[in-house]
Amino acid sequence: MNVNSQPDIRSEAIAVDVDRVSKIFGGEPPVTALDDVSVAIRQNEFFTLLGPSGCGKTTLLRLIAGFEPPTSGSLRLGGRDISRLPxxxxxxxxVFQNYALFPHMSVAANIAFGLQMLGKPKAEVRDTVDEMLKLVQMEALKNRRTSEISGGQQQRVALARALAPHPEVLLLDEPLSALDYKLRKEMQIELKRLQGETGITFIFVTHDQEEALTMSDRIAVMNAGKILQVGPPREIYNRPVNRFVADFIGETNFLTGTAQGDAVRISSGHMIAVPLDGRTGDVTLTVRPEQVRLCPVDQDGALHAEISDLVYFGTDTHCHLALKDGTQIVARLQSLPTGEVGYMRGQAVGLRFEPGAVQVVGA
Amino acid sequence: MADRAFQVARLPGFNTIAIMVFVMLYLPIGLLVLFSFNAGPSVAIWEGFSLQWYPKAWGNEQVRDATIRSLIIASSAALISTTLATMAALGTTRRKRSPGQTMIYVMINQPLMVPEIVTAVALLIFFASIKVATGYQGLGYLIAAHSAFCIPFAYLPIRARLEGMDLTLETAAADLYATPWQTFRHVTLPLLMPGIIAGMMLAFITSLDDVVISLFVKSAGQETLPTYMLGQIRRNITVEVNAISTLLLGLTVIMLTVFFLLTRKQD
Structure with a gap:
């Protein structure tokens, strides 16, 4: 089941190899922030660690950066063990969540800092700083103090500062969370562009599933110190390995039922055909709201339901349906130009699922 | 209805009390400054404006000696106590909180808690035995004593500055290839500077006007400016003392202004 073991991972060059890493914070009681985590991040990929707060994603980032030592396990960068390097x-x-720009230095001095600490010659530092200022479109503000520029501009400076020494890997700790919605959308595209232009491996931490789906080459979904699933956005969204992943990424419907041969009898009594992979007994099914279709009540194979509510969301309308045993299902219907969807509350309708849309996510 | 909130400034008599407090604070100092420009020899009867007491005070060799001695002691004590206070502040803020933490704060701030006269007597006895053993009679005792009691004055502003500092800045420096020493040199120290300067100035001024400990610790002939003035006043009150006091006041005001301008530019 686990997509971790896809064969093509081994055929590509690995940038960061996290090998059975655990992190336990001392104290009473001790907290296990990471529990035997293994993941291989490929070179030049936009890799996202996604999960709710407290899932261990930031801890994993801090371990890769070297701010914390792992309790056990090892970290390799390009095959070299870096677990004990400062x-x-x-x-x-x-790129820190609060940017952590040096307040006593100018924009240009912030960007130059890493290069200077590496002992690069003055001319090279100057050229690289100019190049970075251009890359993030901040040339005009190079002599400003970092306290005199806006949040979005600080974000760009933080990016330029981290990119200037041309690292093998760039870590981004929820860098967009402090920005407003429009700026965040802009920066998402900007980040993707920078990653393409620089060819640097990006490891991006976020709790925003939409951000993860939009930007990533691959996503690792984390919860309670473990990685639950690793894969490309489409796979994570359409083939979640368990209930948590299905629930955390996007919106979804859950149906409980019992396996009977090649189909599942759900609690309302309807039979739904799904690939069971040899599962028996009680199972949980998931289906995305946009894969639920309404149809005439008498259509062949339709589930009978009643519309309990219609909620308008602009581009689409969420249609809340109740099966005859009370099971709730949400269907996402595209709004008509009038803003209506052509159904009314209380109406009896049939519903069906797009072929292949229903997934088993365990018991 | 936010204006219903309790406001001290609206209480009856607030203005009267406030004005009286300011008068009590500044009238005596104002008179002292005023009479330093008196043409006559009295500190109470005004006989016209004159600057004569300033050159007279400076012409007094004892005043000059005491001033130079005071400045040497205050500068040394400020430098030593600020260095120690900076290390103490780094040591107490850059570690996990431990049960003994409060005890350490109390011990560092000991001079603020223990009555000065107790410290003075203790130092007198302690230094006396060292004097007997080594035969050394120099300024070292005064400098050591002043450094010790100036530490909390330097420590408090530095610690306040450190506690307000964002620790991710140091993490960011390390992330950008700075060694621990480079991080301290390029990030921690520059950001700490306003606190260090404030601490050093407080220590300098505290040392400059100390009387009690200086009286007990000094050897014969080691008058500081305050102990000299005290000795003068005991004999007869002269306008010379007013002139010296005015100059000390001026020095303090200048230092505070410089500090204010420096920190305002920093932030």
Whole structure:
């Protein structure tokens, strides 16, 4: 079941190899932030660690950066063990959630800092700083103090500062969370562009599933110190390995039922055909709201339901349906130009699922 | 209805009390400054404006000696106590909180808690035995004593600055290839500077006007400016003392202004 073991991962060059890493914070009681985590991040990929707060995603990032040592396990960068290297010896840079720009330095001095610490010649530092300022479109503000520029501009400076030493890996700790919605959308595209232009491996931490789906080459979904699933956005969204992943990524419907041969009898009594992979007994099914279709009540194979509510969302309308045993299902219907969807509350309708849309996510 | 909130400024008599407090604070100092420009020899009867007491005070060799001695002691004590206070502040803020933490704060701030006269007597006895053993009679005792009691004055502003500092800045420096020493040199120290300067100035001024400990610790002939003035006043009150006091006041005001301008530019 686990997509971790796809064969093509081994055929590509690995940038960061996290090998059975655990992190336990001392204290009473001790907290297991990471529990035997293994993941291989490929070179030049936009890799996202996604999960709710407290799932261990930031801890994993801090371990890769070297701000915390792992309790057990090892971290390799390009095949070299870096588990015990201090952060200043790792060719990895970080964009911090609060940016952490040096307030006593100008924009240009912030960007130059890493290069200066590496002992680069003055001319090279100057050229790279100019190049970075251009890359993030901040040339006009190079002599400003970091306290005199806006949040979005600080974000760009933080990016330029982390990219300037041309690290092998760039870590981004929820860098967009402090920005407003429009700016965040802009920066998402900007980040993707920068990753393509620089060819640097990006490891991006977020709790925003939409952000993860939009930007990532691959996503690792985390919860309670474990990685639950690793895969491309489409696979994570359409083939969640368990209930948590299905629920955390996007909106979804859950149906409980019992396996009977090649189909599942759900609690309302309807039979739904799904690939069971040899499962028996009680199972949980999931289906995305946009894969639920309404149809005439008497259509062949339709489930009978009643519309309990219609909620308008602009581009689409969420249609809440109740099966005869009370099971709730949400269908996402595209709004008509009038803003209506052509159904009314209380109406009896038939519903069916798009072929292949229903997934088994365990018991 | 936010204006219903309790406001001290609206209580009856607030203005009267406030004005009286300011008068009590500044009238005596104002008179002292005023009479330093008196043409006559009295500190109470005004006989016209004159600057004569300033050159007279400076012409007094004892005043000059005491001033130079005071400045040497205050500068040394400020430098030593600020260095120690900076290390103490780094040591107490850059570690996990431990049960003994409060005890350490109390011990560092000991001079603020223990009555000065107790410290003075203790130092007198302690230094006396060292004097007997080594025969050394120099300024070292005064500098050591002043450094010790100036530490909390330097420590408090530095610690306040450190506690307000964002620790991710140091993490960011390390992430950008700075060694621990480079991080301290390029990030921690520059950001700490306003606190260090404030601490050093407080220590300098505290040392400059100390009387009690200086009286007990000094050897014969080691008058500081305050102990000299005290000795003068005991004999006869002269306008010379007013002139010296005015100059000390001026020095303090200048230092505070410089500090204010420096920190305003920093932030």
């Amino acid at each position: 952060p200043n010896k790792r060719p990895i840079n970080t």
